[in-house]
Amino acid sequence: MSRAARLDALLRQLVVVDAVPPELYRVTAGSSDVAFDSALAALAAVWAGQFGIAAPLATAARRAADDPDTVVFAESVCGLARAGTPMSAPPEEFASAARASAGIASELRLPLCALLAEAALAEARLDIAEGLLSVVPPRTALFGRRDHPFLTVIRCFVARVRLFSGDVSGAADEAAQACAGAGTEAERIFATATAAVIDGSAGRRQEARAAVSGILARDIAPVNALMSGAFLLASYAAIVGDDVRTSAAAVLRASVDPSFGQVRIVDRAICLEILTRAAVDAGDLDAARSWQLRAAPLAEHPSASSTVERIASRVSLLAGDAERALEEAMRSVALAESARRALEAAEGEILAARARISLRERGAAARRLADVVTDADAHGFGAVRRSASRELRSVGRRLPPDTRRGWEGLSAREQGIALLISEGRSNAQIASSEFLSEHTVRIHVSRVLHAFGVPTRVGVASALGAASAAAGPEPLTVRQQQIVALITSGATNRSIAERLEVSESTVEKHVSAVMRRWEVTSRSGIARRAAGQHPV
Structure with a gap:
């Protein structure tokens, strides 16, 4: 068999809900292509969570690699094996x-x-992962098949790279394609989990929560990388929505090994952080320190070091040592930024703000979080704004509105004041009619000006007029993007419901919501709009 045929056969066998057969991670005696066959076996072992078996196979593949195919494949499996069991390797390789x-x-x-x-x-x-996206061919077919099961997995890989790079919109598009193209149960589970973590990161809590609930309701075991990964992604989707209890429940289903030995070290560390956070929320210092102790050996691994520092910061805060917590949080931020892990850096900044608030440095905490949220807003990380707002709300402070959202970024009170400003009312007149002090009105006015990105009250009236005349449709959710993709392929509501494993009435509601947002009246209008044509 050719290399392509052997890789094709293996990848098909990996996209399942069952355990990986041990014979897949054994190299056939007398192989004439040792490098490639060793890499195939190493990949199967990684997929089974058998990192100790994968490591020597990956090393053997690297030693025998002598052409671009085997060099890239060997280093891929070496990297994946290192992710679970530390292996020494010069970074330049x-x-x-x-x-x-x-x-x-x-x-x-x-x-x-x-x-x-x-x-x-x-x-x-992340720098290498991003660079590789520029040479990855269009993800429309794999080994000549548009329905190849591993194509869905690749789309999910790409979605995660885009998410960690700060391209939330691009990640959502990729996840929507993955969900729309998923044909097997394993594909649907993994694609749904990937979409959930993107929805959660973007602040679409309802969609993320529904997807997580659906995954946790399934009777599946974490016996391979896909199924374990689905529970991990569900856990991350829950935690960015501040649902610590659900996140911890998903973590505990992500591995058949209580030490989380079958998942990557980066995920191992995050699992332990989530369990630490659950203990901290319950005020259980002993349990939190136990989880911290389990995480300590991971501190030297570059993919886990930032997370281990955050765990330490959480425990120090619970123990009442805010100064130490601040130092640990800032080390976490520095490590995350050096690895270009934007979400982790933001999480560290939120912990640092919590420590500053404990040290009565409220102004510094508010200023720093405002900068962090501005950057997160620019990348579409809506969950960061929500978490930061919660920290500041506890001390009576607020973040500036998101200037990208304008009217939608204002509270109901601020929207009312914006309308009064547009009518030409003075601060004194607004204070009198709304039964507020002029000082309070001045604060609200400054937030309205910030929200619309204008320096004067006249600018508010202009912005409101422009917004009402040219308001565009709201962006679609990941689920709605999935449904649009299926509509454009000619699928009926019934077939869409079967493919996405939801009720037909749920599909109908989503189709109606898309029609309202895009101001079209038919499925053909949706298809034309999706294709970039003007709907009629």
Whole structure:
């Protein structure tokens, strides 16, 4: 069999809900292609969570690699194996594999580049993962098949790279394609979990919560990387929505090993942080310290070091040592920023603000969080604004409105004042009619000006007029994007419901919502709009 045929066969066997058969991670005696066959076996072992078995197989593949195909494949599985069991490897070898990707055989380029990007992400090398996206071919077919099950997995890989890079919109588009193209149960579960974590990060809590509930309701076991990964992603989707209890429940279902030995070290650390957070929320210092102790050995791994510092900061805050908590939080931020992990850096900043508030440095906490949220807003990380707002609300402070949202970024009180400003009312007149002090009105007016990004009251009237005349449709949710993609392929509501495993009435509600947002009256109008044509 050719290399492409052997890789094709293995990838198909990995996209299942069942355990990986042990024979897949054994190299056939007398193989004439040791490098490639060792890499295949290492990938199967990684998928089974058998990192100790994968490591020597990956090392053997690297030693025998002598062409671009095997160099890239070998370093991909080495990176994935290192993600679960620390292996020594010069960083330049990983980067050189990325450079070699340009020489990969065309039929192998998509799967091997995608695997290398996933390995780079697992190794906290977001720069390499991003770079690989520029050489990954269009994700429309794999080994000549548009319905290849691993194509969905690749789309989910790409979605996660885009999310961690700060491209939430691009991540949502990729996840929507993954969900729309998912044909098997394993594909649907993993794609739904990927979409959930993107929805949660974007602040779409209702959609994320529904997806997480659906995953946790399934009777599946974490016996391979996809199923374990689905529970991990569900946990992350819940935690960005501040649902610590659900997140912890998902974590405890993500591994058959109580030490989380079958998941990557980065995920191991995050699992322990979530369990620490649950203990902290319950005020259980002993349990929190126990989870911290479990996480301590992971501190030297580059993909986990930032998380271990955040765990320490949470425990220090619970123990009443705010100064130490601040130091640990800021170390976490520095480590996350050096690895270009924007979401982790923001989480560290929120912990740092909590410590500053405990130290009565409220002004410093508010100023720093305002900067962090401004950056997060620019990348579409809506969950960061919500978490930061909660921290400041506890001490009676508020974040500036999101200037990108204008009217929608204002509270109901501020919207009322914005309308009065547009009518030409003075602060004194607004104070009198709304039974507020002029000082309170001045604060509200400043927030209205900030929300619309204008320096004067006249600018508010202009902005409101422009917004009412040219308001565009709200962006679609990930689920609605999935449904639009299926409508454009000619699917009926019934077939969409079956594909997405929801009721037909739920599909109908989503279709109606899309029609309202896009101001069209038919499914053909949706299809034309999706294709970039003007709807009629």
